[in-house]
Amino acid sequence: MATVTPKTLCQGTLLGVAAATLYTTPASTTTTIRSITLCNTDTVTRTVTIYMVASGGAIGDASTVFKTLPILASETITDIALRVMETGDFFSALADAASKVSIRVDGAEIT
DSSP: OOOEEEEEEEEEEEOOSSOEEEEEOOTTOEEEEEEEEEEEOSSSOEEEEEEEEOTTOOSSGGGEEEEEEEEOTTOEEEEOOOEEEOTTOEEEEEESSTTSEEEEEEEEEEO
16 A cells, blocks of 8 residues: 655755756655745746656756746745656756745655
8 A cells, every 4th residue: 555645845945047956756656746835035026947857857848847937026926736756757946046036845755
């Protein structure tokens, strides 16, 4: 029988200007993403790009979930679309300015 473990997949990380891997699904695991929360801590609008990449794949247009998503100054947005990741799949993100947008990702690991 499968075990479902709710967890924070990425805890309060400030995004950089280069795509950084924030979470990779472990071996023998399926991951569900329940929410992605983004907070722009700056006084101007910032943009965020988020990728969900299949195991063995690469960051690029085919793996883009959000491309240059605008987030207004001091705004927090939450995406609650259910997403599923298999073993080796990874989640990456970047912003147009370093250390201005925070990200939190919550979900569950199924083993």
